[in-house]
Amino acid sequence: MPNVVYLDNNATTAVAPEVLEAMLPYLRESYGNPSSIHTFGGLVMNRISEAREALARLLGAHPSEIIFTSCGTESDSTAILSALATLPDRRHVVTTRVEHPAVRTLCRHLHDTQGLRLTEVGVDHQGRLDMDQYRAAVDDETAVASVMWANNETGVIFPVEECAAIARDHGALFHTDAVQAVGKVPINLANSAIDFLSLSGHKLHAPKGVGALFVRRGTRFSPFLLGGHQESNRRAGTEAVPNLVALGRAADLVLANLDKENTAVAALRDRLERELLARCPDAKVNGDSAHRLPNTTNISFEFIEGEAILLLLDQHGICASSGSACTTGSLEPSHVLRAMGVPFTAAHGSIRFSFSIYNTAADVDKVIEVLPGIVRRLREISPFGRK
Amino acid sequence: MWDYSEKVKDHFLHPRNVGEIENPDAVAEVGNITCGDALKLTLRIDKATQRILDARFQTFGCASAIASSSAVTEMIKGMTLDQAAKLSNDDIADFLQGLPEAKMHCSVMGMEALEKAIAAYRHETLAVAEGTVVCRCFGVTDQLIEKVIREHGLTTIEQVTHYCKAGGGCGGCHKEIQKIIDHVNAKPATGKAVAASPAAQKRPLTNLERVKRIEEVVEREIRPWLRNDGGDIEIIDIDRAKVTVALRGTCSNCRVSQFTLKSVVEQKLRELVDETIHVEQVA
Numbered sequence: 001m002p003n004v005v006y007l008d009n010n011a012t013t014a015v016a017p018e019v020l021e022a023m024l025p026y027l028r029e030s031y032g033n034p035s036s037i038h039t040f041g042g043l044v045m046n047r048i049s050e051a052r053e054a055l056a057r058l059l060g061a062h063p064s065e066i067i068f069t070s071c072g073t074e075s076d077s078t079a080i081l082s083a084l085a086t087l088p089d090r091r092h093v094v095t096t097r098v099e100h101p102a103v104r105t106l107c108r109h110l111h112d113t114q115g116l117r118l119t120e121v122g123v124d125h126q127g128r129l130d131m132d133q134y135r136a137a138v139d140d141e142t143a144v145a146s147v148m149w150a151n152n153e154t155g156v157i158f159p160v161e162e163c164a165a166i167a168r169d170h171g172a173l174f175h176t177d178a179v180q181a182v183g184k185v186p187i188n189l190a191n192s193a194i195d196f197l198s199l200s201g202h203k204l205h206a207p208k209g210v211g212a213l214f215v216r217r218g219t220r221f222s223p224f225l226l227g228g229h230q231e232s233n234r235r236a237g238t239e240a241v242p243n244l245v246a247l248g249r250a251a252d253l254v255l256a257n258l259d260k261e262n263t264a265v266a267a268l269r270d271r272l273e274r275e276l277l278a279r280c281p282d283a284k285v286n287g288d289s290a291h292r293l294p295n296t297t298n299i300s301f302e303f304i305e306g307e308a309i310l311l312l313l314d315q316h317g318i319c320a321s322s323g324s325a326c327t328t329g330s331l332e333p334s335h336v337l338r339a340m341g342v343p344f345t346a347a348h349g350s351i352r353f354s355f356s357i358y359n360t361a362a363d364v365d366k367v368i369e370v371l372p373g374i375v376r377r378l379r380e381i382s383p384f385g386r387k
Numbered sequence: 388m389w390d391y392s393e394k395v396k397d398h399f400l401h402p403r404n405v406g407e408i409e410n411p412d413a414v415a416e417v418g419n420i421t422c423g424d425a426l427k428l429t430l431r432i433d434k435a436t437q438r439i440l441d442a443r444f445q446t447f448g449c450a451s452a453i454a455s456s457s458a459v460t461e462m463i464k465g466m467t468l469d470q471a472a473k474l475s476n477d478d479i480a481d482f483l484q485g486l487p488e489a490k491m492h493c494s495v496m497g498m499e500a501l502e503k504a505i506a507a508y509r510h511e512t513l514a515v516a517e518g519t520v521v522c523r524c525f526g527v528t529d530q531l532i533e534k535v536i537r538e539h540g541l542t543t544i545e546q547v548t549h550y551c552k553a554g555g556g557c558g559g560c561h562k563e564i565q566k567i568i569d570h571v572n573a574k575p576a577t578g579k580a581v582a583a584s585p586a587a588q589k590r591p592l593t594n595l596e597r598v599k600r601i602e603e604v605v606e607r608e609i610r611p612w613l614r615n616d617g618g619d620i621e622i623i624d625i626d627r628a629k630v631t632v633a634l635r636g637t638c639s640n641c642r643v644s645q646f647t648l649k650s651v652v653e654q655k656l657r658e659l660v661d662e663t664i665h666v667e668q669v670a
């Protein structure tokens with residue numbers, strides 16, 4: 001695929017060259033099992049410890065608080081199910097209406113099949129969490145509150161520290177799905193009330209198939225996968241050594257690039273947004289621009305539909321995503337935009353661009369050059385938005 | 388990414404007959420912007436020969452909606468009205484070398500627009516009754532659902548959703564869709580042996596019963612549907628058959644624009660509680 005302009009980094013990211021280098025030896029000669037007694041396997045264990053330390057540095061945590069998993073979804077399930085298992089008298093879960101399916105579907109499933117009480121807290125028109133509703137929702141029956149750190153579709157950042165403190169006041173555990181936030185905003189769990197934090201490797205330039213869960217020291221824990229004694233008996237299954245090493249290397253890199261993410265990457269995003277709004281009438285940003293990930297913008301183009309926009313962008317090698325019905329795999333536009341009360345007319349034509357440090361000014365130029373014409377072309381076909 | 392045929396891609400990237408005929412002989416609009424796709428079809432018809440001389444479309448929707456619209460206009464140009472009237476949505480899909488099943492509703496939209504335009508030209512009111520809305524999320528009537536089930540031998544709710552979108556939203560209408568599937572697929576002999584509506588078989592309700600039933604129906608049938616889109620409903624007062632409600636939240640963007648929210652609530656309450664119910668809406 002020559003000349004791809006990849007602006008879909010909230011979906012997945014490129015594996016960083018340094019990360020690939022770091023993991024290759026463990027796909028080639030160093031294939032030992034870290035649980036083995038011989039030196040060949042044992043050496044591999046040291047690399048896993050280093051990866052764990054790197055992740056701990058990134059999160060302001062202690063290495064013993066990091067459990068490696070296979071993906072963000074596994075981390076989410078592990079945290080929420082552990083909270084419910086260790087607080088069996090509490091039968092209430094609080095989450096938000098804009099969570100990723102990894103949390104939302106699980107919570108709804110628990111509600112439907114096990115009769116757990118479930119409260120989904122709403123957001124306002126800018127995608128900001130309704131804190132009054134959240135405060136009212138958490139009570140002394142709440143086992144766990146799960147609130148994402150930042151929303152994948154709009155990039156809006158939630159006040160998770162405040163949410164965690166409120167949960168703690170009620171004796172509830174607090175989990176945050178930080179899959180989109182890690183590497184993009186500073187995170188320091190040292191003096192935090194957050195009990196569980198999920199992250200995913202492939203969102204931060206590690207490969208797919210690896211994630212991690214932070215579990216605060218002293219938090220009672222019930223494992224999700226049972227079997228061998230890996231991960232200090234907290235997650236059974238032979239370590240995916242190359243992936244773990246990769247995630248450790250990626251953690252060091254995103255920590256080093258955090259400033260760049262918040263300056264250079266944010267500047268690219270801001271320029272794209274500014275120029276598109278200036279060049280396309282009836283376009284509008286979804287989400288609170290003041291509290292947003294530096295790499296994400298979600299723009300609605302009225303009167304046209306997202307899948308059509310994406311397919312035409314694809315003709316130019318531009319990769320983005322949409323909250324339109326046709327691209328969500330359902331007939332309804334994204335649950336996030338609906339929860340925000342974005343009118344259907346605008347939700348159908350929403351496009352998300354998400355950047356990484358590998359994007360360039362030329363990428364932005366290309367979209368600015370191409371997209372206004374696509375919008376015009378589709379509006380010429382559309383029966384709506386005419387004078 | 389959808390797996391579209393070359394023909395779909397071609398008609399999406401190079402749509403034929405885009406636009407609007409000035410002073411058309413027939414025009415039809417189906418779907419609406421809130422539902423995610425809409426099509427406006429205009430025709431030029433030769434009065435003497437009853438032939439379609441020109442057809443143009445404007446479409447809001449995804450690639451297959453645009454391609455289906457383009458295909459319809461290409462197919463019907465030069466046809467007589469009688470020929471065009473026989474076109475089925477399968478013909479449209481075939482013309483496009485097939486559509487993914489989940490996108491069949493796009494071809495149904497093309498067919499609906501054509502039917503409607505021809506009926507308008509002939510001054511027929513399309514199908515005596517329009518039917519009652521079964522799927523409130525997408526404003527789909529029992530008639531259309533029955534039609535797609537019959538024509539395509541559908542047996543599951545999911546298939547019905549693929550063909551006409553009904554059931555693809557909150558899921559509140561799944562039971563009713565299942566009933567229609569069962570009814571259509573039952574032996575023809577069973578005919579119209581649908582259970583009489585509770586409203587029909589009941590002695591008059593006492594006031595207390597009516598209040599309770601209304602509350603129940605609102606709780607069970609109406610609120611979940613509204614909440615799905617971030618809206619809500621509040622019963623302000625029930626005075627015999629007069630129910631005063633406030634509709635809140637994002638309901639103001641209700642996508643079923645051809646049916647007002649109030650009328651949907653009223654229809655549901657009439658059907659399930661009492662035929663005399665009358666709904667008033669306050670801010």
Ligand code: FES
Nearest residue numbers: 522523524556557
């Ligand atoms: S009423 Fe049919 S899906 Fe909501």
